[in-house]
Amino acid sequence: MDKGYDVHGVIRRSSTFNTGRIQHLYSNPTTHQGGKMKLHYGDMTDSSCLVKIINKVRPSEIYNLAAQSHVKVSFDLSEYTAEVDAVGTLRLLDAIRTCGLEKEVKFYQASTSELYGKVHETPQKETTPFYPRSPYACAKLYAYWTVVNYREAYGMFSCNGILFNHESPRRGENFVTRKITRSVAKISLGLLDHIELGNLDSKRDWGHAKDYVEAMWMMLQQKTPDDFVIATGETHSVREFVEEAFRYIGVEIEWRGEGIMEQGVDKSSGEMRVCVNSKYFRPTEVVSRIIITFNFNR
Numbered sequence: 085m086d087k088g089y090d091v092h093g094v095i096r097r098s099s100t101f102n103t104g105r106i107q108h109l110y111s112n113p114t115t116h117q118g119g120k121m122k123l124h125y126g127d128m129t130d131s132s133c134l135v136k137i138i139n140k141v142r143p144s145e146i147y148n149l150a151a152q153s154h155v156k157v158s159f160d161l162s163e164y165t166a167e168v169d170a171v172g173t174l175r176l177l178d179a180i181r182t183c184g185l186e187k188e189v190k191f192y193q194a195s196t197s198e199l200y201g202k203v204h205e206t207p208q209k210e211t212t213p214f215y216p217r218s219p220y221a222c223a224k225l226y227a228y229w230t231v232v233n234y235r236e237a238y239g240m241f242s243c244n245g246i247l248f249n250h251e252s253p254r255r256g257e258n259f260v261t262r263k264i265t266r267s268v269a270k271i272s273l274g275l276l277d278h279i280e281l282g283n284l285d286s287k288r289d290w291g292h293a294k295d296y297v298e299a300m301w302m303m304l305q306q307k308t309p310d311d312f313v314i315a316t317g318e319t320h321s322v323r324e325f326v327e328e329a330f331r332y333i334g335v336e337i338e339w340r341g342e343g344i345m346e347q348g349v350d351k352s353s354g355e356m357r358v359c360v361n362s363k364y365f366r367p368t369e370v371v372s373r374i375i376i377t378f379n380f381n382r
């Protein structure tokens with residue numbers, strides 16, 4: 085098996101973190117003693133357990149963040165990704181209906197800027213056509229339209245949050261921001277020699293997860309359900325992210341070579357700190373994701 089961080093990272097995470105499993109169904113704190121959070125084990129591929137949990141908790145709001153969320157991994161685990169991210173969303177919405185709660189539960193769907201993929205217009209907004217570029221994005225596209233359909237067909241308060249990348253120290257280690265920051269920390273401690281990365285020129289709009297979670301909540305507090313794009317409006321390349329991260333440990337990175345042979349070198353010592361490894365390339369990549377509008381008044 086591929087010994088890359090990405091694949092191993094996600095498999096390890098699947099038992100404990102946010103992949104296909106539902107770890108939490110957050111219900112209205114007032115319905116629980118002392119406002120404490122309760123944990124229920126569930127799985128997005130198991131309809132009956134979703135029904136049982138919803139029936140037991142009787143939540144007022146559901147935030148569906150359960151997913152196989154790694155884009156590169158979705159090329160290897162495409163069927164699983166579709167099961168969890170696409171059909172899983174359908175199962176969850178149907179479970180709400182089975183429990184007779186479609187008029188009471190507000191539903192948030194973690195949609196994604198990956199839906200835009202090969203972008204049709206810049207900046208992207210709620211009306212920009214989608215062009216998914218990975219099994220992950222295709223699965224999320226199915227989920228997106230299911231949420232819209234259940235809103236229109238059954239009058240459910242269901243919203244899509246089309247969120248651009250949102251990061252924090254809790255981000256999984258196999259996503260590029262944490263991979264870089266953890267590696268730079270290890271390099272500064274002498275525990276690692278260099279980082280291997282994929283596409284250095286890929287650009288992303290990286291926001292802070294805390295702000296975006298607040299935006300998720302705000303969507304469910306609107307008078308009527310709708311779909312919203314959330315982003316900072318600023319993009320940076322992976323290359324810039326690397327340079328900035330090394331600046332924190334007092335290292336200036338100088339780029340030498342081209343393409344697969346390109347290296348990031350510590351300007352003062354001449355030591356190689358970054359190199360390119362094609363195993364982190366994606367068969368298709370998002371072309372450009374230069375951003376957005378906050379459209380709370382569409």
Ligand SMILES: C[C@H]1O[C@H](OP(=O)(O)OP(=O)(O)OC[C@H]2O[C@@H](n3cnc4c(=O)[nH]c(N)nc43)[C@H](O)[C@@H]2O)[C@@H](O)[C@@H](O)C1=O
Pocket residue numbers: 090153154155156195196197198247248249250258259260261263280281282283284286287288322364365366369
């Ligand atoms: C909005 C969206 O946001 C996330 O998806 P993502 O943007 O694919 O996130 P990432 O951190 O894996 O990649 C960011 C960029 O960085 C490039 N890159 C270079 N070198 C490596 C590298 O070595 N590892 C990784 N992972 N990426 C690399 C890679 O090619 C890509 O262009 C998920 O939350 C997703 O669920 C979601 O919905």
